[in-house]
Amino acid sequence: MTWDVAVAGTLHRDDITTPHGRRQSLGGSAAYFALAAAQYAPVLVNGIVGRDTSDEYAAMLRGAAIDLSGVVVSDGPTFVWHAVHDFERWVTSSECAEPGCDGEWHPALDEASRAAPVLFLGSMHPGLQQAVLAQSTARLVGADSMTVFMREDRAAVRAVVEAADILFLNAEEVEMLAGRDNWCDAARELCGTGRLRAVVIKQGPDGAACVTGSNVYDLPAHPVERVIDPTGAGDALAGGFLGYCAQEEVDTEAVFAQALAEGVRCAAAAVTTFGADGLLGLNVSRS
Numbered sequence: 001m002t003w004d005v006a007v008a009g010t011l012h013r014d015d016i017t018t019p020h021g022r023r024q025s026l027g028g029s030a031a032y033f034a035l036a037a038a039q040y041a042p043v044l045v046n047g048i049v050g051r052d053t054s055d056e057y058a059a060m061l062r063g064a065a066i067d068l069s070g071v072v073v074s075d076g077p078t079f080v081w082h083a084v085h086d087f088e089r090w091v092t093s094s095e096c097a098e099p100g101c102d103g104e105w106h107p108a109l110d111e112a113s114r115a116a117p118v119l120f121l122g123s124m125h126p127g128l129q130q131a132v133l134a135q136s137t138a139r140l141v142g143a144d145s146m147t148v149f150m151r152e153d154r155a156a157v158r159a160v161v162e163a164a165d166i167l168f169l170n171a172e173e174v175e176m177l178a179g180r181d182n183w184c185d186a187a188r189e190l191c192g193t194g195r196l197r198a199v200v201i202k203q204g205p206d207g208a209a210c211v212t213g214s215n216v217y218d219l220p221a222h223p224v225e226r227v228i229d230p231t232g233a234g235d236a237l238a239g240g241f242l243g244y245c246a247q248e249e250v251d252t253e254a255v256f257a258q259a260l261a262e263g264v265r266c267a268a269a270a271v272t273t274f275g276a277d278g279l280l281g282l283n284v285s286r287s
Helices: 029-037 051-061 111-115 126-133 147-152 154-163 171-178 183-190 233-248 253-270
Strands: 005-008 012-018 021-027 043-050 066-074 080-086 091-098 118-121 140-144 166-170 198-202 208-212 216-219
Touching (some): 005 029, 005 126, 005 233, 029 233, 043 111, 118 126, 126 154, 166 171, 166 233, 171 183, 183 198, 183 208, 198 233, 216 253
Parallel strands (some): 012 080, 166 198
Antiparallel strands (some): 012 021
C-alpha cells in the first residue's frame, strides 16, 4: 500500500527553444509532477486544460498511475508558454504566454483528492493555492511559488508557506521570501514558520539541497549525457520527493535524504528530452 498523492497545478502547451532546437510539447507543473510522482504512488491531478489538448494529455498519461478525474476541460484554448532557455546562465532569456483557459479554473477537489494524504501545490497564484488547501486534509503538503507572486502579494504567499510542510524554491525565490541574502540562512529562517518543516532548494545543474531546522542535505545533480530542455525539472524533483514519501508512507525527516535523491533523479530524467518524454521511460527501484 502507498499513500495517494494529489496535485493542483497547470497543464500547458510549451513552446521551448534551447541550444538543441525548438519544439512544442505538453507540459505544465501538474504534468511534470504527476509523471515523476506516479513512479512511486497513485496521483490525482487537478487543474484545467483546453479541449484542444485534452485528448493529447489523456494519451500521454495513459498507462501511468495517474487519475485525471479532477481535470476540468474547457472549450477555451490551452495556455501556451513560449520560452527561450539560456544555458550559460541557466535562466530563460525571454518568455511570453498565451493565457488561454487558465483564468477560468476555480479549484473544486473531488473526494479522493480531498482525502489524499499527500498534496502538492504547483506554482500558481497563491489565492488558488489557498483555495485548494482549504479543501484538503493532507498530512504532507508541498508547495512551489515564483518571485512574481512574492512581489504582487507577499502576504498571501507567506500564508501558503505557513500551511505547507515542504517548500520547493530556487535560491533567488527563498532569499526574496525570507528577505535574506544567503539561501541556506533564508531556508533555515523559514523552517518553523507555521507548519513548515523543510525547504528544498532547486539548484539546476548544481543539484538540490533540503534544509530543515537542524540539517542540510545537499546532493549534486544526477549525471546525464546532455541537457536538452530544463523545463519542468523542478516539478519533477518535487514529484520524486513527495512520491517517495508517499511510497514509504513516511512524512518525517527520516525519509527526506532519500526522498531528495529520488527527486534529483527524476529531475535529471526530465531534462534529457524536450517535454516530458524523459519521465515516461523512467524506472525507479521499489523498496
